[in-house]
Amino acid sequence: MAKAKYIDLKPKKLEFMRNDMLCKIQSLKTSNMTVEIRCYKKNKFMQIDTVPFAQLPKELKKIIN
Structure with a gap:
């Protein structure tokens, strides 16, 4: 089974x-x-952005992996 992209x-x-x-x-x-x-x-939508996984905080990386 292939990994999800x-x-x-x-x-x-x-x-x-x-x-x-x-x-x-x-x-x-x-x-x-x-x-x-x-x-x-301030609870108002500003933008959609794409960032490298490496720039996420360490705590979030652990949850995602």
Whole structure:
């Protein structure tokens, strides 16, 4: 069985702070190890961003792996 190229992480409700914004992790793309995040400032949606898995906080990496 092949590994999934895309892992939906919305049900886990993983969040972290970055640049004074609350970032919620949406998905992990395993082919290039990037994470799609949605960033909120004062409960207002600001942007969708893609960051490398390596830039996530250590606590979140442990949960995802």
